Structure formats: structure tokens, C-alpha cells
Amino acid sequence: MADLTTSFLGLTLRNPLIVGSSGLTDSVEKIKEIEQAGAGAVVLKSLFEEEIIAEMEEAMHRMTSRAFIYPETFDYMDEEEEEDSVRKFLRLIRESKDAVQIPIIASINCVTSQKWTYFAKEIEDAGADALELNLFILPTDFTRSADENEKLYFEIVEEVKKVVNIPIILKVSYYASNLGQLLQKLSKTGISGLTLFNRFYSPDFNLETYQVVSTNVLSTPADLPVSLRWIAVMANRVDCDLAASTGVHDGEALIKQILAGANVVQVVSALYKSGYNHISTMLNEMTRWMKHEGYENLSDFRGKMSQSKSSNPAAYERVQFMKNFRHFIHE
Numbered sequence: 001m002a003d004l005t006t007s008f009l010g011l012t013l014r015n016p017l018i019v020g021s022s023g024l025t026d027s028v029e030k031i032k033e034i035e036q037a038g039a040g041a042v043v044l045k046s047l048f049e050e051e052i053i054a055e056m057e058e059a060m061h062r063m064t065s066r067a068f069i070y071p072e073t074f075d076y077m078d079e080e081e082e083e084d085s086v087r088k089f090l091r092l093i094r095e096s097k098d099a100v101q102i103p104i105i106a107s108i109n110c111v112t113s114q115k116w117t118y119f120a121k122e123i124e125d126a127g128a129d130a131l132e133l134n135l136f137i138l139p140t141d142f143t144r145s146a147d148e149n150e151k152l153y154f155e156i157v158e159e160v161k162k163v164v165n166i167p168i169i170l171k172v173s174y175y176a177s178n179l180g181q182l183l184q185k186l187s188k189t190g191i192s193g194l195t196l197f198n199r200f201y202s203p204d205f206n207l208e209t210y211q212v213v214s215t216n217v218l219s220t221p222a223d224l225p226v227s228l229r230w231i232a233v234m235a236n237r238v239d240c241d242l243a244a245s246t247g248v249h250d251g252e253a254l255i256k257q258i259l260a261g262a263n264v265v266q267v268v269s270a271l272y273k274s275g276y277n278h279i280s281t282m283l284n285e286m287t288r289w290m291k292h293e294g295y296e297n298l299s300d301f302r303g304k305m306s307q308s309k310s311s312n313p314a315a316y317e318r319v320q321f322m323k324n325f326r327h328f329i330h331e
């Protein structure tokens with residue numbers, strides 16, 4: 001019987017399939033279903049740094065305006081306050097931890113290292129097993145240099161590391177000028193994992209209204225190669241774990257990411273399309289393949305196709321391009 005257990009961030013997961021941050025992971029009920037469906041862990045839907053800052057400013061405003069209110073009205077006001085997204089998020093962590101055994105990874109979508117970072121401590125105190133930071137840094141600001149953009153990544157890690165001891169994962173994009181080196185440097189900052197890659201909203205144009213609209217919200221299997229390449233290139237070259245994300249839609253893609261060197265694989269779009277039952281379909285496919293290949297554990301084949309272990313490292317680079325495209329004939 002194939003053993004799918006995997007180590008990730010120092011935690012032991014029953015298998016490497018993690019349900020990634022999305023609307024699929026925003027309630028305790030869904031998280032219970034995900035556990036029942038067989039996933040190894042879950043990343044909660046992200047809280048935005050703007051939500052944290054807005055709540056902080058609102059709380060400050062309440063405190064200063066209360067100076068003019070009779071103290072006996074405080075209790076009444078507390079009862080009236082609605083639960084904001086920030087407190088809801090902390091409650092989701094606490095209740096999920098009570099409801100399921102699988103690790104709960106909290107998530108924050110952030111663009112700066114300002115003001116919000118204190119909140120990471122509250123996430124830790126609520127019981128999250130780890131914190132994934134979805135760094136939404138798109139280099140479209142023409143006033144910032146490449147160095148300044150990269151500095152942001154390090155500042156965010158430094159500030160968050162000051163307040164928490166739980167493992168930190170950075171979920172990053174491939175929009176960086178020297179990606180391999182950046183990922184390698186980030187892995188040495190004391191983070192526990194890198195998720196390659198996040199998927200930004202993709203723009204399209206409406207030709208009647210001339211509006212920018214969003215397209216391809218869900219990925220397809222055709223989106224797999226970018227993360228597959230970079231997992232394969234970075235495996236054994238970083239000082240942290242690697243989580244693959246984007247374009248994993250079936251058991252084969254799951255196997256390929258482990259072969260490339262991923263410790264775990266995040267799945268979202270495939271579950272939006274096929275439901276939570278697809279989790280066991282994918283895991284069964286991997287188990288069957290492992291049996292067929294004679295593998296007992298994931299470590300028997302993890303990273304076997306990584307660039308550093310490959311007998312043909314040029315396959316990830318220009319030589320492959322020359323070989324395939326020079327003689328490409330459309331049939």
C-alpha cells in the first residue's frame with residue numbers, strides 16, 4: 001500500500017494535496033467537507049491587508065470617540081457592533097481548528113509591510129498552523145526600481161517574522177526580473193515554504209463597452225507548465241519547502257509536481273469544476289501510479305525530474321526550445 005504522508009513546514013500531512021486559498025475554504029462547513037474528502041491540509045481564503053488596516057482604524061476611531069460617551073453605554077455598544085471580516089477570519093481559524101484534524105493555514109493578501117503586520121500574531125494566537133502571505137506585487141509601478149520591488153518581499157518577511165513563530169509561506173508570482181535568485185534569497189530569510197505561483201486576475205476587454213473585464217478566473221490544465229518548470233528548477237536549490245500551485249487538475253499533474261520536487265501541491269480550480277470528490281480521484285490516481293512504478297513513499301520519487309537531478313538539465317531551457325520549434329510541422 002502506497003504511503004502518501006508528507007512533511008511540510010515541519011508538519012506531517014496525510015497526503016500532499018492541499019486545497020488552496022479560495023472561496024472553497026471560507027467556512028467551517030466547507031473545511032469539514034474538505035477533510036472528509038481526503039485533503040492533506042487547507043489554506044483559508046485570504047484576508048486583505050486593507051481589511052486589517054480598515055478594522056484597526058475603525059477600532060481607533062471607536063476608542064477616541066468613546067471618550068465622550070458615558071462608560072455605562074460601552075456594553076450596550078459592544079452588543080450592537082457587527083462582526084467585521086477580521087474578527088470573522090479569526091473565528092474561522094479557531095472553529096476550524098476545533099472541527100478538523102488537518103492543518104489550517106491562514107492567508108493574508110498583502111502589498112506592503114506597513115501597519116497590518118501586528119495582526120499576524122492574532123492569527124497565531126487563534127491557532128493557525130501556518131501563515132501563507134499572498135504577495136500581490138505586480139511590477140507595474142514605474143516609480144519603483146526592480147530592487148525596490150524586491151526589497152518589499154524581504155521587508156514583509158522581516159516584519160511578520162518579528163511577531164510570529166508559526167511557519168511562514170510566501171505565495172509569489174513569477175513577475176520578477178531575476179526569479180531564480182530572488183526565490184533562493186527569500187528561502188534563506190527563515191520562511192518555511194514558497195508557493196509557486198499565485199494567479200493574478202487576468203484582464204480582457206469587452207469590445208462593446210470598452211471596459212476591462214476579468215477572464216479565465218479558473219485555470220486549465222494548460223496552465224501547469226509554468227509552475228512545473230519553476231518547481232523543477234528550484235527543487236534542491238532553496239532552503240525551504242516548495243508548494244506547487246496553478247494548473248493541477250488531475251492525478252497526473254499531482255504526480256508531475258512531486259516528480260519536479262514539490263513537497264505539496266495546491267489545488268483550487270479543479271475542485272471548483274469537479275467538486276470535492278475530485279480530491280480522492282486525484283489521490284487514487286497517484287496511488288495506482290506509485291504501485292505500478294513500485295514506489296512505496298513519495299520520497300522514492302520526489303524531485304526525480306528536478307533540474308538538479310535531471311540527466312538532461314537543458315530540457316528546461318533553450319536547447320529544448322531549439323529542438324522542438326525548429327522542426328515543428330503542423331499536421
Ligand SMILES: Cc1cc2nc3c(=O)[nH]c(=O)nc-3n(C[C@H](O)[C@H](O)[C@H](O)COP(=O)(O)O)c2cc1C
Pocket residue numbers: 020021022023044045046047107109134171197198199217218219220223245246247248266267268269270
Ligand atoms: C475564485 C477564486 C478565489 C481565490 N481566492 C484566493 C485568495 O483569497 N487568496 C489566494 O491566495 N489565492 C486565491 N485564489 C488563487 C488560488 O489559491 C490559486 O493560487 C489559483 O487559483 C491557481 O491554482 P489552480 O490552478 O489550482 O486554480 C483564488 C482562486 C479562485 C479561482
